[in-house]
């Protein structure tokens with residue numbers, strides 16, 4: 083069993099698949115912390131977790147003028163300054179279960195918690211590439227930076243993905259070769275000893291157990307770059323889909339979800355009010371500027387209070403424009419409408435480009451169930 087050496091996991095995780103391991107925290111736990119504890123951070127593995135000896139670990143870099151480079155973990159830690167970034171990771175399939183309710187899609191049936199927020203530290207990818215010869219001549223030719231993981235399937239193929247070169251080398255891109263998560267060595271499930279953190283970009287490009295970086299004219303040819311993680315029209319089915327016709331997902335659209343109360347929960351009428359909590363985030367460094375919450379299915383709205391730090395602590399300083407990589411938690415307490423027996427709670431977020439979420443899933447339905455970001459709706463009973 084290639085999974086027998088997988089690490090132990092937190093028992094609270096809701097398991098979507100155990101081999102490979104895919105799990106998410108219960109929604110109410112997710113928003114208890116601004117920085118998700120690593121043990122509760124959602125885990126999305128396509129393959130067995132590789133066992134990597136840190137003393138033997140090498141990171142190969144190809145496609146730079148000086149020829150191939152091979153770095154040890156020690157090299158990465160000592161030759162380059164350590165940068166720290168707080169960034170939210172979201173799987174392309176987060177909230178797939180809501181899309182599944184419209185019509186069956188293919189993929190893991192994620193709830194609302196295939197998203198988490200952590201503080202990552204490591205070398206800046208830009209620093210490393212520039213140190214080994216990245217410059218205008220390379221930029222004139224290359225357009226992508228490919229990443230290969232050290233996890234392999236039975237045929238020996240490893241997980242792979244790529245990002246646009248601009249994102250990789252821009253000073254404002256904040257892409258990390260991370261060796262720490264929340265102030266500790268990366269946990270095994272999250273890519274020990276090194277993973278790429280591409281803030282603002284879909285989880286799938288944040289390659290774990292990083293073995294190789296290739297600066298190239300082409301995108302990664304991996305299955306996960308070419309034939310997965312792309313969006314299509316609702317009318318496209320498995321007979322008509324042409325994966326070449328759509329671009330690989332990079333930046334994600336604006337997203338929000340309610341984490342409390344849960345679907346079907348009972349709200350006590352005597353309390354005379356209800357508290358609703360959740361998270362909101364947008365891709366590409368666009369900051370969430372507002373979250374609207376409704377108790378009546380979207381007829382009337384209330385503006386939630388946004389939180390960007392642990393509760394009761396000093397909020398994080400506002401990020402520079404275009405570099406809002408971390409989510410916002412939000413909360414609001416609203417008086418119960420008189421006589422209401424059932425409430426349809428709804429949330430929707432607005433980002434700094436004034437993008438907002440679509441009101442329903444059907445028009446954004448796609449066969450793989452990705453980019454599932456319609457208004458989140460939760461029904462509760464008042465008793």
Ligand code: MTE
Pocket residue numbers: 123124125126127128129171172173174230231232233241242271272273284285286287288289290291
């Ligand atoms: N990297 C490798 N090497 N193997 C993987 O299976 N899964 C990707 C990405 N990087 C994956 C990977 C996907 S689809 C997501 S959503 C994120 O890792 C999940 O990261 P996490 O497990 O740290 O939450």
Ligand code: MO
Pocket residue numbers: 126172173174175285286
């Ligand atoms: Mo993912």
